[in-house]
Amino acid sequence: MEIQVEHYLIISTIMLCAGIYGFLVRKNTLAMLISVELILNAADINFAVFNKFLFPNQLEGHFFTLFAIGIVAAETAVAIAIIINIYRNIQTLNVDKMDKLKH
Amino acid sequence: MEYTLIILLLPAIMFLFLGLAGHKLKHKVAGLFGTISLGLVTCLSYFTAWEYFTSPRVNGVFEKIIPFNFEWLSFSEALHVDIGILLDPISVMMLIVISTVSLMVHIYSLGYMHGEKGFQRYYAFLSLFTFSMLGLVVATNIFQTYIFWELVGVSSYLLIGFYYTKPSAIAASKKAFIVTRFADLGFLIGILVLSFYSQTFSFVELMNGSSDAILTGAATQTFLGIGVLSWALGLMFIGAAGKSAMFPLHIWLPDAMEGPTPVSALIHAATMVVAGVYLVARMFYLYIGFAPGVLEIIAIVGAFTSLFSAIIACVQTDIKRVLAFSTISQIGFMMVALGVCTGMDSHEGLGYMASMFHLFTHAMFKALLFLGAGSIIHAVHSNEMKDMGGLRKFMPITHITFLIACLAIAGIPPFSGFFSKDEILAAAFKFNPAMGWTMTVIAGLTAFYMFRLYFNIFWGKEAKHHHTPHESPLTITIPLIILAIVTIFGGFIPFGHFITSDGLLYNIHLDPQVAITSVVVAVLSIAIATIFYKNKEQKIPAMLGEKLSGLHKAATKKFYIDEVYQFITHRIIFACISTPIAWFDRHIVDGFMNLMASSTQSLSYSIRKFQSGHVQQYAFVFLLGIIFIIGLILLVI
Numbered sequence: 040m041e042i043q044v045e046h047y048l049i050i051s052t053i054m055l056c057a058g059i060y061g062f063l064v065r066k067n068t069l070a071m072l073i074s075v076e077l078i079l080n081a082a083d084i085n086f087a088v089f090n091k092f093l094f095p096n097q098l099e100g101h102f103f104t105l106f107a108i109g110i111v112a113a114e115t116a117v118a119i120a121i122i123i124n125i126y127r128n129i130q131t132l133n134v135d136k137m138d139k140l141k142h
Numbered sequence: 143m144e145y146t147l148i149i150l151l152l153p154a155i156m157f158l159f160l161g162l163a164g165h166k167l168k169h170k171v172a173g174l175f176g177t178i179s180l181g182l183v184t185c186l187s188y189f190t191a192w193e194y195f196t197s198p199r200v201n202g203v204f205e206k207i208i209p210f211n212f213e214w215l216s217f218s219e220a221l222h223v224d225i226g227i228l229l230d231p232i233s234v235m236m237l238i239v240i241s242t243v244s245l246m247v248h249i250y251s252l253g254y255m256h257g258e259k260g261f262q263r264y265y266a267f268l269s270l271f272t273f274s275m276l277g278l279v280v281a282t283n284i285f286q287t288y289i290f291w292e293l294v295g296v297s298s299y300l301l302i303g304f305y306y307t308k309p310s311a312i313a314a315s316k317k318a319f320i321v322t323r324f325a326d327l328g329f330l331i332g333i334l335v336l337s338f339y340s341q342t343f344s345f346v347e348l349m350n351g352s353s354d355a356i357l358t359g360a361a362t363q364t365f366l367g368i369g370v371l372s373w374a375l376g377l378m379f380i381g382a383a384g385k386s387a388m389f390p391l392h393i394w395l396p397d398a399m400e401g402p403t404p405v406s407a408l409i410h411a412a413t414m415v416v417a418g419v420y421l422v423a424r425m426f427y428l429y430i431g432f433a434p435g436v437l438e439i440i441a442i443v444g445a446f447t448s449l450f451s452a453i454i455a456c457v458q459t460d461i462k463r464v465l466a467f468s469t470i471s472q473i474g475f476m477m478v479a480l481g482v483c484t485g486m487d488s489h490e491g492l493g494y495m496a497s498m499f500h501l502f503t504h505a506m507f508k509a510l511l512f513l514g515a516g517s518i519i520h521a522v523h524s525n526e527m528k529d530m531g532g533l534r535k536f537m538p539i540t541h542i543t544f545l546i547a548c549l550a551i552a553g554i555p556p557f558s559g560f561f562s563k564d565e566i567l568a569a570a571f572k573f574n575p576a577m578g579w580t581m582t583v584i585a586g587l588t589a590f591y592m593f594r595l596y597f598n599i600f601w602g603k604e605a606k607h608h609h610t611p612h613e614s615p616l617t618i619t620i621p622l623i624i625l626a627i628v629t630i631f632g633g634f635i636p637f638g639h640f641i642t643s644d645g646l647l648y649n650i651h652l653d654p655q656v657a658i659t660s661v662v663v664a665v666l667s668i669a670i671a672t673i674f675y676k677n678k679e680q681k682i683p684a685m686l687g688e689k690l691s692g693l694h695k696a697a698t699k700k701f702y703i704d705e706v707y708q709f710i711t712h713r714i715i716f717a718c719i720s721t722p723i724a725w726f727d728r729h730i731v732d733g734f735m736n737l738m739a740s741s742t743q744s745l746s747y748s749i750r751k752f753q754s755g756h757v758q759q760y761a762f763v764f765l766l767g768i769i770f771i772i773g774l775i776l777l778v779i
Contacts, residue, residue, distance in 0.1 A: 059765065062758070062761055063758050063761055063762050063765070064758070071757075071758075134756070134757055134758060135756060137755070137757070138754065138755025138756060139755070140755060
């Protein structure tokens, strides 16, 4: 059976939903960060898939994917730095405890 | 005569100088600065008077001169407030009175206030007062009068409260300021009403007949059944009554005696308190021409005040308060004299001349009495009669000068008070015999209480003194002697040659019947006072006091007028009007604002829950929002 565009999209949709779900319910900050990665990767897959199936002679989608991966790497570095600092200050990664700045 | 401007400016400059730089000067230097500048002012005033009264008469009248005038505020073409100097017989006479008494007080204070804290401030305030009072009398228009009228009020307030660490002095200064300020409201409304109808503030324009047509037209208009001009002039009289301590606005004057004694002599006996009389005299042309009814009210108020305060003066024991009530009584005499006039010519307007004459002589002998009282207080350190007695041996100069002043105020010839009081009595008899007899009785009472005071201080039982009283220093006795000389000879001034209601020359002639009656009454009163108070044991007054205990007690308490004011202000105005208004303000107005604030606050509190600090909640709401927006877009498409 040939792999159709729908199959890719189903996977990316599952990844997106899993990411959103994870972001909303996981209490560990690192797990939330991983969930964010999932969402972004789902988007990356969509870019690559649409490029391959709709415009096979062009490369914009691929480039955009690579560009997004680079940005995500940087973002992850910053996020982890923040998380480490938070851990040093409050000795926990539980996101429910991080409510000191609410008012 | 432009140099008259210096008369006005010199005290003003001295006030600024002593007020700003005084604390750097030594006491003596500051005092000398004030006194010398006032000496110059006095010389200039005398020179002005000499030049003015020797200048030729025009149509038999001394011309009104305006040596200096500039427009200060312009409301409309016709209505503008000027600041200037108007010289006419009464203002020149007042210049002399004010500068003389003020100079005496300046010299006197060098001795009396010696070593007091705030000596420089005292002289600065004296200069301010002199400036304001001079500005008041030379005003060219009613508005300038009003401005300086308030200025004398302020300087009086400052000087009454000179001993600002003493609670009674502070209370007295506030009382004086508030009561006169309250009366000045009437004055201001009167000015506005009058100028609204006459379209001018200027005295000259009001008095020289050029406004008569307008005023006659205005006189036909009425408000509540009374002519508008009567309203205006009546309201002005309320202002005058406040300043001149007429019943029922007299309550501030006795309390004002809390100030230093020389201040009482200058402000609360000789000059400021006669400002009301001066104002009525200034507007006399209008009173006679357009509101004769108001003049009658003035006469009645004056007579009643005079009688009322003379009775109180008979029982007071604080010597300064006796003098204060006697001042009120004598100002009542002046008001009566103005009130009993029926026309402008010299005979019908005899009271006008008499009033001004009495103002002049009274200023001199009352200043003398107060300064004498100050000299006594300086010696025995008390205001109470019981701490005095038998002082004639210790203080001969004060004794003699005080006696001269007492004889003058009692109306014994040849002292000055006799002549002026006699003119007032003659005018009163001409108006109405009942008024004449009332005033004669009051004159008798005056003689009685003055000699009660005299005997209690200088004769009677000797009080125990901490140290033997001694005569005051020269700075105190010299003003006493000068004023005593003026008091002895002042009555011989041919006053009718200078000041009369119509400005024409008038020869004062004593009405023998009136003169003899008043002298007999005065001598009888003095005799009674002698029997009552000369002895060491004062049995008769004590017995009388017991028999008429009700009257005696009421008079001692000043007929409960202060209590009535207290009742009206506290129980009626404060309790029935102010408290409900304050409640309304605090509960309704403030309550409405508080309700708005608190409802906003509670709303914010309920919204605040949304900001929980839980990132995942935010993300969830964010997600819901996105779903909602996508749903909306899908629906629309």
